Amino acid sequence: MSSKKVLSRLLKPWFQQPSRIRRKLLVVVSAVLLFAATCILAAFLAVPWGVDRALARYAAAGPQRNADVESVRFNPLTLEAELQMLRLQDDSAQSTFSASVVTLKLNLQSLLKRRLQFKSILIESPNLEFRSLAQALDLGESLIDEWLSAISIKQLTVTDGRFTTTTENTGLPLQLSDIYVGLTDFDGRTERPTAATGQLRLRATTTSGAEINSDGIAGITGTTGHLTLTGFDLESLHPSLRRWLPATTLSGALDLNGDYSLTGPSSAPILELIDGTAQIRDFVLVPAAGLTARADEMNATANLVFTALDGAVAASGRIEITDAQPALSSARVTPPQTLEFAAAAILLFVDPSTYDLFIDLGGELVDAGDAMLMARIPIETPAERTLSFAAADLPAAMLSSYATQALGRGLSSGRADIKLDYLLNGQRVSGALQLLGRELAFAPPAASGQATEFDTSLDLAAALLVNADGVIDLNIPFAGNVGNAAADALRARLATLAATPFDAVASMLAGDVDAVRTVPFVPGDAALGDLALATIDQLADVLNARPRLGLRVHSGYDASADRNELARQQIQLHVLLATAGPSLQARPQPVDFNAARAQDVLDEFARERLPAARVDEIAALFNCESAIASLCRRAYYAALFNALVASEEITDGALNRLGRFRAQSIVEALTQRGINSARIEVVTGVETIDNPFGIGLPIELTVAALNRGE
Numbered sequence: 001m002s003s004k005k006v007l008s009r010l011l012k013p014w015f016q017q018p019s020r021i022r023r024k025l026l027v028v029v030s031a032v033l034l035f036a037a038t039c040i041l042a043a044f045l046a047v048p049w050g051v052d053r054a055l056a057r058y059a060a061a062g063p064q065r066n067a068d069v070e071s072v073r074f075n076p077l078t079l080e081a082e083l084q085m086l087r088l089q090d091d092s093a094q095s096t097f098s099a100s101v102v103t104l105k106l107n108l109q110s111l112l113k114r115r116l117q118f119k120s121i122l123i124e125s126p127n128l129e130f131r132s133l134a135q136a137l138d139l140g141e142s143l144i145d146e147w148l149s150a151i152s153i154k155q156l157t158v159t160d161g162r163f164t165t166t167t168e169n170t171g172l173p174l175q176l177s178d179i180y181v182g183l184t185d186f187d188g189r190t191e192r193p194t195a196a197t198g199q200l201r202l203r204a205t206t207t208s209g210a211e212i213n214s215d216g217i218a219g220i221t222g223t224t225g226h227l228t229l230t231g232f233d234l235e236s237l238h239p240s241l242r243r244w245l246p247a248t249t250l251s252g253a254l255d256l257n258g259d260y261s262l263t264g265p266s267s268a269p270i271l272e273l274i275d276g277t278a279q280i281r282d283f284v285l286v287p288a289a290g291l292t293a294r295a296d297e298m299n300a301t302a303n304l305v306f307t308a309l310d311g312a313v314a315a316s317g318r319i320e321i322t323d324a325q326p327a328l329s330s331a332r333v334t335p336p337q338t339l340e341f342a343a344a345a346i347l348l349f350v351d352p353s354t355y356d357l358f359i360d361l362g363g364e365l366v367d368a369g370d371a372m373l374m375a376r377i378p379i380e381t382p383a384e385r386t387l388s389f390a391a392a393d394l395p396a397a398m399l400s401s402y403a404t405q406a407l408g409r410g411l412s413s414g415r416a417d418i419k420l421d422y423l424l425n426g427q428r429v430s431g432a433l434q435l436l437g438r439e440l441a442f443a444p445p446a447a448s449g450q451a452t453e454f455d456t457s458l459d460l461a462a463a464l465l466v467n468a469d470g471v472i473d474l475n476i477p478f479a480g481n482v483g484n485a486a487a488d489a490l491r492a493r494l495a496t497l498a499a500t501p502f503d504a505v506a507s508m509l510a511g512d513v514d515a516v517r518t519v520p521f522v523p524g525d526a527a528l529g530d531l532a533l534a535t536i537d538q539l540a541d542v543l544n545a546r547p548r549l550g551l552r553v554h555s556g557y558d559a560s561a562d563r564n565e566l567a568r569q570q571i572q573l574h575v576l577l578a579t580a581g582p583s584l585q586a587r588p589q590p591v592d593f594n595a596a597r598a599q600d601v602l603d604e605f606a607r608e609r610l611p612a613a614r615v616d617e618i619a620a621l622f623n624c625e626s627a628i629a630s631l632c633r634r635a636y637y638a639a640l641f642n643a644l645v646a647s648e649e650i651t652d653g654a655l656n657r658l659g660r661f662r663a664q665s666i667v668e669a670l671t672q673r674g675i676n677s678a679r680i681e682v683v684t685g686v687e688t689i690d691n692p693f694g695i696g697l698p699i700e701l702t703v704a705a706l707n708r709g710e
Contacts, residue, residue, distance in 0.1 A: 065090045079106040079119075099126040107154070120155040126179075127162045156183040161204075175207040183218060200225060208233030214260075222263045227273070229256035234283070252283035258302070271306040278302055278319070283326075290332040298324040298346070305352060316352035321345065326361070328373075332483070333401035339391070340366040355379040369393030369417075383426045390419040396440065403442075406487035407494070409458060414440030420486065422478075430479035433486050437472035457498035459703045463548035464497050464504040470547075501701040505542045516542075518689045518696030519666055523558065524565025526661035528669055531693045536666065539699065540673035550679040550704035551670070555663035556688040557655045558695045566658065567648035571641060575601050593637040594630070602640050610643055618643060659684070662697055679704040 070085035083102040089095070101124040161179030182201035200218040205211055210232035216225015232254040258276025263269060278300040285293040304317035322345050329338045344363025350356070356379055362372040369392030376386040396411035399418075404410045415438050422431025442462065445455045465472040478489030497504045502513045509516060516539055519532050528536065543549055575591050578601040592598050606615050618639050624632035663682045671677050681702065689696040 080104070081106075096129045097126070100124050118151065118153045118156075121153055121157070123156075123158045123161070125160045126158060127164075129162075129164045152187040153183065154185065156181065156186065158182075163204075176204040176212070177207065178205040179203070186218065198223075206232065206236065208236050210254075216260075222261065224261050225259070227256070227258060227260045227276075229254065231255065234280075249286045250284070253281045255279045255281075256302070269307075273302060273304040273306075273317075276302040276304070280321075290330060292329045292331070293326055294329065295324055295326040298326070300346075314355055316350040316355060318350075319346075319348040321347075324363075333405045335401060337398060337401050339368075339371060339398070341371070342366050365391065365394075368395060368398065383424075385424040386422075387424065388419070388421045390417075392417045394418060400443070406490055407442075407458060409445065409455065410443040412441050412443040414438055416440060416472075422486075424482065427482050428480070429482050429485050431477070431486070433474075433476045433478060433490065435472060435474040435476075437466075437474075439470045440466075440472060454495070456703075457495055460501060460701070461494035461497040461504075463546060463550075463703045464501055464701070466546065466548050468545055468547055505546065505701070508542050508545055509538050511538075516699065518691050518698055519553075519662075520691040520693040520696050521662050522565075522694045523561040524569055524658070526658055526665050528665050529694075533669065536669045536673070540670055540675055542701075543670070543675050543679065548704055550681060550702040551675075552681045552683060552700035552702045553663045553666050554687055554698040554700075555656075555659035555682055555684050556686055556695075556697050557659045557662075558688050559655070559686065561695060562655060562658060563650045564645065566650045566654060567645045570648055570650070571605075571644050574605065578604075591641060593634045593641070599633070599637050602637050602644070605644055606640050609647060610640075614643060615640075655686075656684070659686070659697075666697070666699075681705065 066089050068085075068087045069083050072084075073082045074080070081104045083099075083104075085098075085100060086102055087096070087098040089097075101122070103120070103122040103124075105119040105121075107119050158179060158181035161176075161181070163176045163179060165175070180201075180203040182199075184199045186198050198218040200214070200216045200223060202214040202216075203212065208231075211228075211230045213228045213230075214225050216223050234250050234252040234254055256273075256276055256278045259274045260276075261272045261274065263272075280295070280298040280300065283293075283295040283298060287293070298321045300319050300321040302317065302319045304315060304319070307314045307316070324344045324346055325341055326344055326346070327338050327340045329336060341363045342365065344361060347358075347360040349358040349360070351358070357375075357377040359373070359375040359377075361374075363370065365371050371391040372389070374388040378384060394416050396414050396416075399416060400410035400412075417436040419434040420431065422429050440462070442458060462472070465474060467473075474493075476486075476489050476493050478485045480488060502509075502517060506513045516535050519535050520529070521527075521532065522529065539551065543551065572589065572591055575598060576589055579595070579597045591602075593602075618636070621639070622632050622636040624636060660682075667677060667680050667682065670680060687698060689698050
């Protein structure tokens with residue numbers, strides 16, 4: 001059947017109706033068509049008018065706001081609106097939104113249910129610029145409250161977008177370009193997104209060229225998904241790092257891969273990265289002048305939380321790096337020194353309540369033992385940094401440059417454990433240095449070969465510190481300016497040790513330190529008494545405990561006391577020989593002034609050795625015819641004896657010989673106690689020190705000659 005016949009059959013009943021009925025039907029059809037045309041015309045005119053009015057309301061909300069759109073087109077047949085060159089600006093907040101084209105396609109049900117339902121939204125080349133992230137979040141929150149919670153979108157597409165925060169805050173700025181967003185089946189009434197709704201796809205590029213990719217599910221209250229970040233330039237973190245380390249420079253590349261959860265938006269939305277994996281390449285960190293940390297490649301796992309605060313993004317959580325091979329280099333010494341790790345673990349932790357940064361690095365060193373570095377940097381007072389560094393079994397080669405810089409002498413052998421704890425506050429530092437050295441030895445003095453006074457002091461200080469096991473255990477507190485406080489404190493401690501060596505070994509002595517500075521002798525004698533032997537015992541204990549120490553003994557005498565005692569002994573000997581009986585005494589004995597034989601000998605010596613006038617002078621002092629004649633005669637002969645002693649000649653050779661014998665007594669006593677005689681040096685002289693127990697020979701602690709390389 002042809003189409004004409006079909007149309008004829010359909011219209012025939014119509015024309016067969018009475019004319020009155022046909023007229024009524026025509027009126028109804030005309031009214032419907034007129035109403036539809038009116039609605040279409042109204043919609044065509046109303047949508048642009050509504051957009052203009054909305055822009056006017058935005059501009060009226062603030063004196064520094066302005067809004068503009070180049071053109072608005074609406075197709076009522078397809079329910080599609082197109083906004084050309086849309087721009088919203090708020091100069092007071094320094095925020096701008098612009099887009100070259102915004103295309104909105106309404107769903108027909110949107111008109112029937114009086115609820116916005118979009119088939120599609122396309123935003124081309126949008127540009128969002130805010131002074132701070134907080135302002136962007138405020139806008140997002142208002143959009144959610146006023147719009148997104150009441151609409152549904154079948155398909156949202158953003159192409160070639162840009163997002164920038166221009167804050168001058170030290171927090172991390174956000175700068176993204178080439179943004180693509182694809183959102184399907186979004187419904188603002190669904191608070192908990194499911195796999196069936198809110199499919200989200202995001203792609204963007206940072207200003208440093210890193211690529212961001214995210215696949216997830218977006219809802220009105222949160223978003224979950226998988227995030228990848230490829231080729232992120234760590235140098236862009238500088239603004240954020242300056243809050244902790246003002247002078248820091250950082251470079252390297254980061255690749256990140258992990259699941260995430262975004263809760264919000266709100267005034268402080270939170271992005272949580274869950275069990276992410278990261279690779280850090282070509283890492284270089286310079287935390288301070290002359291210090292550098294490097295690593296070619298590090299693999300990490302991370303659990304991080306990023307909280308959007310006013311003007312910045314605050315990060316918390318932890319990053320764990322294992323099996324890394326970083327190197328810590330210091331150019332503060334000449335030649336520069338480097339600690340290389342064969343295997344290291346690194347933990348970076350940010351306290352979620354305070355945002356204080358903790359850094360913990362530990363591992364095995366190349367050609368050495370283990371090393372550990374810990375740091376705490378508070379966010380509120382970043383200048384107050386707490387740091388701790390410890391390293392075990394470091395060879396002398398690794399420490400020699402530091403020793404040269406601090407003490408003027410390098411190290412030739414040995415190994416050491418070092419621990420350094422300090423608080424850094426601006427340009428001031430305070431802390432403690434602990435050194436545990438094993439068989440450490442200083443290199444020879446400067447190239448000239450001439451040891452300076454400090455070189456000598458340095459060798460003595462080392463000898464005072466090295467115990468019988470070859471170990472130095474030193475703990476030195478310090479405070480002062482950054483860069484030299486610890487070295488200055490170490491130098492001062494060693495100088496003090498060398499200046500007061502007996503104080504340095506005071507803990508090994510049983511009594512008063514001053515008691516061992518001299519060895520006491522009775523006048524005129526070179527034999528060691530009990531007190532002298534007690535002093536020798538303590539000196540031997542010190543030398544056995546400090547094998548690098550030597551002893552310098554002064555062979556001295558007292559010109560008055562020793563001369564008088566030698567003269568007394570000589571006169572006593574002469575009297576003894578003149579009055580000797582069958583058994584001759586081996587040593588001079590006190591003269592018995594009551595013995596007649598002794599009196600005769602003294603009278604004879606007086607006539608021979610004293611001037612007659614001197615004898616008469618003494619006799620005139622004693623009247624021995626009184627009732628106590630025996631006592632008088634005894635006193636008279638005692639006076640003669642003293643006069644003979646005073647006139648007796650004692651040569652310098654005899655006195656020097658006495659001094660040498662005394663020193664030799666000390667050497668022999670120490671040798672008997674296991675001290676190598678090569679460690680004892682005897683010097684001649686007449687210097688003695690007053691000792692309450694006799695004539696004191698000075699004793700000095702020195703560097704043993706066998707440890708001087710002589």
